[in-house]
Amino acid sequence: MELTELGECVSSLSCVVTQLAAGLTIGMLLFLVASGLTLIFGVLGLVNFAHGSLYMMGAYFALAAYGPTGSFALAVLAGTLGAALLGLFFERFLLSRIYGQDVLMQLLVCYAIILILDDVVKIIWGADFRNMGVPPAFLHPPFIIGGGVVPYFYAILFGITALIAVALSYGMSRTRFGRIVRAAAVNPGMVGALGINTTVVYAAVFAIGAGLAGAAGALSAPIRSVVPGAGVSILIESFIVTVIGGMGSIGGALAASLILGLTRSFGSIGFPLFVEGAMFVIMALVLILRPSGLGGRRG
Amino acid sequence: MSTIKPPGLHRRRLIGVGAAAAITGFPNIGFTQARQPIKIGVPTILSGRVAQLGISSRNAMQIEVDAFNASGGLDGRPIELIVRDSRGVPAEAARIAREMISSDAVEFLFDAEPSSGGFAIHEVVRETGTVTLHINSETSSLTADPRQRFWNAFRVARQGIHDSIAGGYYAASVARSRNLRRWMTISPDYAYGRDTTAEFVEFARSFNADIQITGETWPRLFQADYTENITRLNQGRPQAVYSCLWAGDLVTFVEQASIFGLFAQSQLFAVNMADYTTLQQVRNLPRGVHSGNRYLRNFPTVPENLAFATEYNRRFNTFPTNWSWQSATAVRLLTTALRQVGGTNPREVAAKLKGMTIESPFGAEGTVTMRAEDQTLVDYAIGWGTTISADPFVENMQKADWATIRRLEAEWKRGKGWG
Known part of the structure; x- marks a missing residue:
C-alpha cells in the first residue's frame, strides 16, 4: 500500500486531473460494453457470456475498415454495425432458442460462440496481435490542465462515449421503443398481448447490446492490441459492473463503470498491487450491503 | 478339455513362413526403423498477443530442420517437428509437453515458451528425463539457480542477467552523460519481469550510484490497457523509464504512453524494443528509445546473419525475431550433438551438448557456447542502441563485452549463494 502517495495525489490538482481524466475514459469505455450486457440481461434474461467476443469483433471490423479508408469515423461505424449484425445473426439462429433455459445451457451456447469467433478471427486476420495505432488526426500533444495531463485522443474518446451514453439514456427513457423495451423487461406477456412483436423487440435489443460492445471495441482499437481472445478481460470487468450496478440497470452500469474506472486510476497510485482485488472487494461489499446492486430493483 | 488348432497352419509351414520373413521382411523392418524420423516436440504460443513470436520460433526451426534433413539427417533419419499451441497458458504448455512425451513419443523437446510456460515444462522434463532445450525462457534462475539444474535441461536463450549487466552498463553511461x-520502471508482473528488472536496477546502480528508482509499476502479462500504469509514471515525473515489457504488450504501452506525452519528459530504456515484430507494429515509434538488440539483421554485422534474415524473409515474407535466432541456434546445437554422438541416446546427447561450441552468425565473436557449468548459452551478441523510425530501426549499437558480463555474472551468483 502506498497510501501516502495517494494522499499526496488527491491534494495535488495536476494528479487529480490526470487520474480523473484517465479513470473517466476507462470507465466510459467499460460502460459501453457493460451497458449492452446489462440491457440484454434485463430484457432477454440471457447472461451473454459471448459479449466480450462481440467487443473483440468490433475491434477487428474497425481495423478492417480503417486499413483501406484511413477514416476513424468509418472504422467506428463498421465496428458498431458489424458487431450489431453479428449479434443479430447469433440471436436469431442460436440464442433465441435457449431463452428461458437454465444458465448452464446459456453458458454452453455462448462458449461455443466464443470459440467460433476466436477461430474465425484467426482464419481471417491471423493469430498474432494487430495494432491500429492512433489515427494521425488525433496525434496532438496532450492538454495540460492545472498541470495534469489529458491526452487529446482520450478527450475525444470520452466525448464520443458520453454522447452514446446520453443517446442510450434518452432512447430508453423518452422514446416509444424505449418504453416498449422497458415494458418487455417487466412483463413480456403483456407487451405481446398488446400486439407488439416481442421477437423483433428481443432481436433489436440484442443487436443494440452487441453494437454497444462493438463500438467500445472499435473506439479502443487505436490504444489497445487487437488480438484473438481480447474480449475475455473486458467481459470479466463487465460482469463486475453488472453486479455492482444491478442486473438490467443502465444507470447502475454507468455508476459502476465510473467507480471501477476511478478505482483503477487512483488505485494505481495508492494500492498498485491491489487494483484488481479492490474491484472484487467493491463487488463483494455491494453484494453484502445492497444485493440488488446500485441501480437494481429491491426485492 | 479340447484344444483348438488353427486351420491350415502346420509346424513345417510355420517354420517356412518364418524363414521367408527372416530373409525378406526383417531387413525391411530394420531399415524402416533406421529411417524413422527423430520426433521433436515444440510447445509454443501460436495464438494471442505473442503468437508472432511463437510462429517465428517455428519458422526458424523449420529452416534449420529442412537444411538438416536435406543434408541426409542423422544417417538417413530426418527430424520431424511436432508443434502445438499452448495459447500462452503455462498449465496448457505443461500438458502439451507431457502429451508429446507420452503419446507422440518425442525423443527431444524444444520448449519454445516464454518463462511463464518454460518453468512449467521444466518440472515436467525433470520428472520424465527428456532432453529439453529451453529456447525462449530468459529468467536467469532457470539455469543460474543450482536447484533448477538437472542433466537433461539446457537453455538456448539469451538470459536476463546477461542483458541486465549489458543494459545496466549502457544505461549507467547514458545516465551519467545526460544526468538522468x-x-x-514498468515491467510485466511475472518471474521474468520481476527478476530482469531487479537485475537491471542492481547493475545500473552499481555502475552509476546516482541512479535512484523513485517508483515502479507492474502491469499483468498481456494486460489490455496500460492507462493506469502510464498515469502513475506521469505522476512520478521520472527522467528515465526502464521496461522489459515485450511484443504486443510493449507495442500497446508505447502507443498509449506516446499520447500521454510520456516520452517528451522521460527517456525510455526498453530492453525488448529492437525486435522486428515490435518495431514494425509500433505505428508511432518514438525516436531515441534505448533498446537492447533482440534480433537485428545488421547486428552482428556479418554476412551469415544477413543471409539468415534474407532466407527467412524469402520463405515467410517477414523478418526473424529474437525467438527465431534462439530457435535456429537450438536446432544447430542439437543436430551437431546428434551427429557427433551418431544416435539419439539421451544421456550421450546431453553429455555432448555440455560445453559445446559451434560457429554461429549470432555469436559476439562468431561462435556461441553451451556453457557446461550451468547448461546455458553464452557468447551471443548483445548490444544497445537507439531507435529511429525507419529501417534499420536502431542506430549507434554499442556491443557488450562478454568478459565483463562473465565476471559480474559470477559475482552476482556468489551473492545469491549460487556460485
Whole structure:
C-alpha cells in the first residue's frame, strides 16, 4: 500500500486531473460494453457470456475498415454495425432458442460462440496481435490542465462515449421503443398481448447490446492490441459492473463503470498491487450491503 | 478339455513362413526403423498477443530442420517437428509437453515458451528425463539457480542477467552523460519481469550510484490497457523509464504512453524494443528509445546473419525475431550433438551438448557456447542502441563485452549463494 502517495495525489490538482481524466475514459469505455450486457440481461434474461467476443469483433471490423479508408469515423461505424449484425445473426439462429433455459445451457451456447469467433478471427486476420495505432488526426500533444495531463485522443474518446451514453439514456427513457423495451423487461406477456412483436423487440435489443460492445471495441482499437481472445478481460470487468450496478440497470452500469474506472486510476497510485482485488472487494461489499446492486430493483 | 488348432497352419509351414520373413521382411523392418524420423516436440504460443513470436520460433526451426534433413539427417533419419499451441497458458504448455512425451513419443523437446510456460515444462522434463532445450525462457534462475539444474535441461536463450549487466552498463553511461537520476520502471508482473528488472536496477546502480528508482509499476502479462500504469509514471515525473515489457504488450504501452506525452519528459530504456515484430507494429515509434538488440539483421554485422534474415524473409515474407535466432541456434546445437554422438541416446546427447561450441552468425565473436557449468548459452551478441523510425530501426549499437558480463555474472551468483 502506498497510501501516502495517494494522499499526496488527491491534494495535488495536476494528479487529480490526470487520474480523473484517465479513470473517466476507462470507465466510459467499460460502460459501453457493460451497458449492452446489462440491457440484454434485463430484457432477454440471457447472461451473454459471448459479449466480450462481440467487443473483440468490433475491434477487428474497425481495423478492417480503417486499413483501406484511413477514416476513424468509418472504422467506428463498421465496428458498431458489424458487431450489431453479428449479434443479430447469433440471436436469431442460436440464442433465441435457449431463452428461458437454465444458465448452464446459456453458458454452453455462448462458449461455443466464443470459440467460433476466436477461430474465425484467426482464419481471417491471423493469430498474432494487430495494432491500429492512433489515427494521425488525433496525434496532438496532450492538454495540460492545472498541470495534469489529458491526452487529446482520450478527450475525444470520452466525448464520443458520453454522447452514446446520453443517446442510450434518452432512447430508453423518452422514446416509444424505449418504453416498449422497458415494458418487455417487466412483463413480456403483456407487451405481446398488446400486439407488439416481442421477437423483433428481443432481436433489436440484442443487436443494440452487441453494437454497444462493438463500438467500445472499435473506439479502443487505436490504444489497445487487437488480438484473438481480447474480449475475455473486458467481459470479466463487465460482469463486475453488472453486479455492482444491478442486473438490467443502465444507470447502475454507468455508476459502476465510473467507480471501477476511478478505482483503477487512483488505485494505481495508492494500492498498485491491489487494483484488481479492490474491484472484487467493491463487488463483494455491494453484494453484502445492497444485493440488488446500485441501480437494481429491491426485492 | 479340447484344444483348438488353427486351420491350415502346420509346424513345417510355420517354420517356412518364418524363414521367408527372416530373409525378406526383417531387413525391411530394420531399415524402416533406421529411417524413422527423430520426433521433436515444440510447445509454443501460436495464438494471442505473442503468437508472432511463437510462429517465428517455428519458422526458424523449420529452416534449420529442412537444411538438416536435406543434408541426409542423422544417417538417413530426418527430424520431424511436432508443434502445438499452448495459447500462452503455462498449465496448457505443461500438458502439451507431457502429451508429446507420452503419446507422440518425442525423443527431444524444444520448449519454445516464454518463462511463464518454460518453468512449467521444466518440472515436467525433470520428472520424465527428456532432453529439453529451453529456447525462449530468459529468467536467469532457470539455469543460474543450482536447484533448477538437472542433466537433461539446457537453455538456448539469451538470459536476463546477461542483458541486465549489458543494459545496466549502457544505461549507467547514458545516465551519467545526460544526468538522468530519477528513474521509474514498468515491467510485466511475472518471474521474468520481476527478476530482469531487479537485475537491471542492481547493475545500473552499481555502475552509476546516482541512479535512484523513485517508483515502479507492474502491469499483468498481456494486460489490455496500460492507462493506469502510464498515469502513475506521469505522476512520478521520472527522467528515465526502464521496461522489459515485450511484443504486443510493449507495442500497446508505447502507443498509449506516446499520447500521454510520456516520452517528451522521460527517456525510455526498453530492453525488448529492437525486435522486428515490435518495431514494425509500433505505428508511432518514438525516436531515441534505448533498446537492447533482440534480433537485428545488421547486428552482428556479418554476412551469415544477413543471409539468415534474407532466407527467412524469402520463405515467410517477414523478418526473424529474437525467438527465431534462439530457435535456429537450438536446432544447430542439437543436430551437431546428434551427429557427433551418431544416435539419439539421451544421456550421450546431453553429455555432448555440455560445453559445446559451434560457429554461429549470432555469436559476439562468431561462435556461441553451451556453457557446461550451468547448461546455458553464452557468447551471443548483445548490444544497445537507439531507435529511429525507419529501417534499420536502431542506430549507434554499442556491443557488450562478454568478459565483463562473465565476471559480474559470477559475482552476482556468489551473492545469491549460487556460485
